[in-house]
Amino acid sequence: MNISTKSEYGLRALIHLASNTGREALPAREIGERWHVPVKYLEQILTALKEAGIVESQVGASGGYRLARPATLITAGEVIRVLDGRLAPVGCVSTYDYEPCEFEPACGLKTLWARTRAAIIGVLDQTTIADLCIPPKPQKLVVLKTASK
Amino acid sequence: MNISTKSEYGLRALIHLASNTGREALPAREIGERWHVPVKYLEQILTALKEAGIVESQVGASGGYRLARPATLITAGEVIRVLDGRLAPVGCVSTYDYEPCEFEPACGLKTLWARTRAAIIGVLDQTTIADLCIPPKPQKLVVLKTASK
DNA sequence: TGAAATCCTAGAGAAACGATGGACATTGTC
């Protein structure tokens, strides 16, 4: 049930682009250096995202990438589908990439996979890049030394 | 986000064992033939399940495998963890197989992965082999010809 | 004794993963 580094890198890049609305286009090099992603590999990822209509690119000096839509309209699920393929754990319960199975329809597992898929999609298709830009709440409260001592 | 055939085969084998409570031990050959699983591959899978305490084996002629516990006490999540590894999509949100990540704790993605993991676990750890033995409700109602003609 | 099983180890073959490299086209700046 692993997410590939490809999706991980792609999401990081989109978060980076969404957080830098002030500037026009960001080069892949800058994103790669910030997030420790091999630049040439990142280019491939961004190219895939461009073909999917998620980012736009600008060639030439001072070129780079920018979001093709507001970050609120790009879901994590869409990004992962582009980079990693289907979200469903098996083909027989996928709508985007359905593959028949010899044991359908009387298959005890199909129900399990369908529920799993629904659970995954419920999270990934409801979360947008904008949601991911909000820093998470701190896990621990740091208790400051009191001045009473 | 794929489930491997290993887990698929393992779950099928367990469903098969759970559905045949009358007999003592079932040989891997019988399960493999019924579910189109290569027998030698299935042996490896059943060995892993044995080491995990999910099935028991009996060596020798008329030997085979049986569940080590009632099917109601074996969850799909446990089986998949044994055969496929962790259920979490990335190591940084796994409790069974935690791996640190350089961007913790201020990582926008961690929250997403944690929610995804929770959603997956919510399904897989709540479903038992016994649940999977119940045939799913028919998708379509077949309307019988009435005798009125 | 022999057939039918599990047990154990090794490894082949293919696919996926995670990059790397180079040539080329485009753009902005000096």
Add this chain to the structure above:
DNA sequence: GACAATGTCCATCGTTTCTCTAGGATTTCA
């Protein structure tokens, strides 16, 4: 116009993982 920075495109490559195969040793029962 030269040049540097950038995206585009295509090819390749090493490693790991997945799926399955192979062969033999051991145990058990009739």
